Amino acid sequence: MKPIPLLIGIARFFAIGSLLALGARAHAQADPLPSWNNGPAKQAIVEFVQATTTQGSPKFVPPAERIATFDQDGTLWVSHPMYAQVMYCLQRVPAVVTAKPELKNVEPFKTVLSGNREAMAKLSMKDLEKILAATLTGISVDEFNAEVKKWLAAAKDPRWKRPYTELTYLPMQEVLKYLRANGYKTFIVTGGGQDFVRVYSEQVYGIPPEQVVGTAGGTKYGYDRSGKPFLTKEPRLLLNDDNAGKPEGIHLMIGRRPFAAFGNSTGDRQMLEYAKAGDGARLAMLVLHDDAKREYAYGPALGLPDTKVGTFTQALYDQAKKQGWTVISMKSDWKRIFAFEQ
């Protein structure tokens, strides 16, 4: 072996190295939000991440403080025409009545058992609360987790005929990943049941149970016949994680003010206000369901009926404009809605 070919070989090796390095750089600069159309919403996200994560930026945020919070229903996945968790509760009623036959002729259980959809649609908020309490509590934490897992594996959304866990918005999944790739800890802050969402949050959103804040009841510690300890879910509300309950829940469960917050309804108003009121760069965004074709269009801000699953009022829209929050139009800001659609 002569030295010159060897040197050429070394030079080639380094050249390839440089090309690889260039490739890596190009990859790092690849669009982190490919399902978003260019526009103010996408721009707001990218500018926020750059401002808070670039060393030397006046709005730089130390990694330990990078907290982002996301509402779930209507923000990360489809909530129309009915919350998945409410579907779960309604479908659990027969099993609950089998275990407690005395409920069979008692309202609202009687109506749910009848299967009469028209009558069910007329159930009051109080009726619904009774159903939630009966179907979400009184069993052990382990039993509950197993039941929800079983239900999720079988249940399908009536329109898309797919498991609910596939009905997550691809553009929002990209935001979650983009923020995490930039050192943000992502949390779900949902009005839904904390224990319910925790069952699938890791698989669906890459968010571990300990980063899910939701409406939460107490549990009771006890022992089974063999002396083994277990926790029973109790109908004792600890945190109603909606409206003002969202910042209160964030304080209880996280203890820091988020730098970015995402929602889609009046229930998220206080969370966005709270995030936005902090110093430095803050990102507050609201998903507007204005895409009747690819998903749904609903709510007073669009002059459409309020469907009660994520109410977007005109007042919320006005507050967003006034306080520098960004409204995401599903119709114009999102190139794709779901991962399963091309």
Added chain:
Amino acid sequence: MKPIPLLIGIARFFAIGSLLALGARAHAQADPLPSWNNGPAKQAIVEFVQATTTQGSPKFVPPAERIATFDQDGTLWVSHPMYAQVMYCLQRVPAVVTAKPELKNVEPFKTVLSGNREAMAKLSMKDLEKILAATLTGISVDEFNAEVKKWLAAAKDPRWKRPYTELTYLPMQEVLKYLRANGYKTFIVTGGGQDFVRVYSEQVYGIPPEQVVGTAGGTKYGYDRSGKPFLTKEPRLLLNDDNAGKPEGIHLMIGRRPFAAFGNSTGDRQMLEYAKAGDGARLAMLVLHDDAKREYAYGPALGLPDTKVGTFTQALYDQAKKQGWTVISMKSDWKRIFAFEQ
């Protein structure tokens, strides 16, 4: 340049590389717990980490599930003769009375203001609760954080004449780091105030606020005169994070059963039971304060008086032996107690 010297150079380069690799390996095998004497306690920790983190081990735990929980007072730092947080509350009383002069002649505030230590030592649990409620609530979260920070910077433990934040046990700091280096998420699960501990947990233990579970009250969302939102601490107990409240708090705030749990008193009993009742390798450890010279010796398990700051009963000791928990003797298991001592 001749090829042979070049090849020798390459060979040398690789030899150095191998040496570096060997060095790195030796470093990786360096004692992760240098402040621990060899013995069953140290061995239990190392064996637990090896069993749960070695790929292919029958007791391997996926990284996402690696949760370890630590009581704070008496487990991670000194709690004798009085909890630091109680000191804080007592020393806050004058400021509270200045803000609310009507409390001046009302018990138990009158006694605290008198400075009569003998009378203060006789205050009942109910008196203490009144003091905690008055000094920990009624102000905004931001004001509270600032007050605690200010107090911690000035307050000193009467025996060591050092800030409380320096009175953490070096051997336990090593356990925290060792577990984290092996993919464990470390949580504090304290009977103390969640908001209080969160102020210094990151600086003192490397544990971020969102990984501190403690006794927690509600907050109330509101707006100041300029319309800026803020949270006020309320005297409404949400979680009494002691005894059965510990596993209940772990479920509320973490949502997973820990694989390792550390405590030092009967208040930690249920947390250790809960951790130990899970499948696979589980580590449950109790710090026994049996070192009158270097720290303190107290509690019924040692035939000594109960000081009410981490009661270690004979029944707890018996349960530990029966259920395979490991009792850590400060006196014989710990080579050093504090980082500031050589």
